[in-house]
Amino acid sequence: MTWTRPMPNLDNKNAIAFEFARICSLASVKIMEIYESDFEFRGKDDKSPVTDADELAEEIILAELQKSLPGVPVLAEESFAAGLRPKTDGAFILVDPVDGTKEFINKNGEFTVNIALIENRAPTAGCVYAPAREQIFVGGTTAWAGPLKAGQSVDADALQAITTRDRPAGGMTAVMSRSHADDKTLAFADAQGVTEKVSAGSSLKFCLVAEGTADVYPRFGPTKEWDTGAGHAVLNAAGGAVLTPEGTPFTYAKEEVEYLNGAFVAWGRRG
Numbered sequence: 001m002t003w004t005r006p007m008p009n010l011d012n013k014n015a016i017a018f019e020f021a022r023i024c025s026l027a028s029v030k031i032m033e034i035y036e037s038d039f040e041f042r043g044k045d046d047k048s049p050v051t052d053a054d055e056l057a058e059e060i061i062l063a064e065l066q067k068s069l070p071g072v073p074v075l076a077e078e079s080f081a082a083g084l085r086p087k088t089d090g091a092f093i094l095v096d097p098v099d100g101t102k103e104f105i106n107k108n109g110e111f112t113v114n115i116a117l118i119e120n121r122a123p124t125a126g127c128v129y130a131p132a133r134e135q136i137f138v139g140g141t142t143a144w145a146g147p148l149k150a151g152q153s154v155d156a157d158a159l160q161a162i163t164t165r166d167r168p169a170g171g172m173t174a175v176m177s178r179s180h181a182d183d184k185t186l187a188f189a190d191a192q193g194v195t196e197k198v199s200a201g202s203s204l205k206f207c208l209v210a211e212g213t214a215d216v217y218p219r220f221g222p223t224k225e226w227d228t229g230a231g232h233a234v235l236n237a238a239g240g241a242v243l244t245p246e247g248t249p250f251t252y253a254k255e256e257v258e259y260l261n262g263a264f265v266a267w268g269r270r271g
């Protein structure tokens with residue numbers, strides 16, 4: 001008889017998040033192999049860069065999700081670029097195999113592997129993994145962070161629970177895109193009384209807020225749902241929230257706009 005891994009139940013958000021973490025670690029072996037090589041990159045139709053790492057890692061992730069969560073539709077960055085349109089009117093999974101491709105190409109380590117579960121237009125479980133930095137963030141009903149080398153198995157006991165921090169009396173620290181800064185985002189930060197601005201690539205920005213290193217991540221420039229779902233899940237689990245600048249919920253499954261996000265503000269704690 002062959003042993004089969006027990007299927008995580010969609011109701012157990014922590015089990016789902018750790019299953020995503022396992023898959024992120026596995027796919028990152030290939031990503032790191034390419035990262036450490038003399039790789040080439042190409043421009044996609046939308047002019048954003050892509051490497052073999054994006055495409056090969058996505059193949060691995062899709063094959064693993066098909067085994068462990070069969071039947072749950074998956075909306076993944078590279079498959080979407082190739083024309084695949086899964087159903088997203090029920091529960092679905094978002095995959096960004098390499099978020100921060102510019103950071104990957106610049107070899108500064110600030111890129112992540114992202115998998116998130118979306119239910120009722122909101123993320124309920126997710127994993128953000130930065131293999132070059134050997135840091136993993138996992139969020140279901142609780143959020144965890146810790147060190148992890150690509151390919152290692154993820155052991156919850158080796159991770160630490162993380163929470164957002166109270167707003168410092170001296171002023172907030174904002175984290176913003178390294179490669180896509182814009183004037184509206186800077187103006188929002190200034191209007192909120194931010195006293196320190198830190199640049200970082202990829203979905204790591206959500207994680208910096210989730211672990212209490214920063215207080216807010218404002219973003220007025222464009223992103224796609226797969227860029228934000230996993231980081232959003234980790235931040236929710238750590239006690240934070242992602243809202244529109246007007247304070248309304250920031251939602252997913254926006255098929256009508258091809259899953260393009262509007263402006264958002266990721267908060268550690270409000271008020």
Ligand SMILES: Nc1ncnc2c1ncn2[C@@H]1O[C@H](COP(=O)(O)O)[C@@H](OP(=O)(O)O)[C@H]1O
Binds near residue numbers: 176
């Ligand atoms: N003009 C644009 N339209 C849509 N998404 C954009 C964009 N410019 C940047 N992004 C998104 O921003 C992500 C990078 O975020 P950051 O600037 O915080 O590192 C990119 O992810 P990828 O690197 O996966 O393509 C990309 O999806």
Ligand SMILES: [Mg+2]
Binds near residue numbers: 099227
């Ligand atoms: Mg991305």
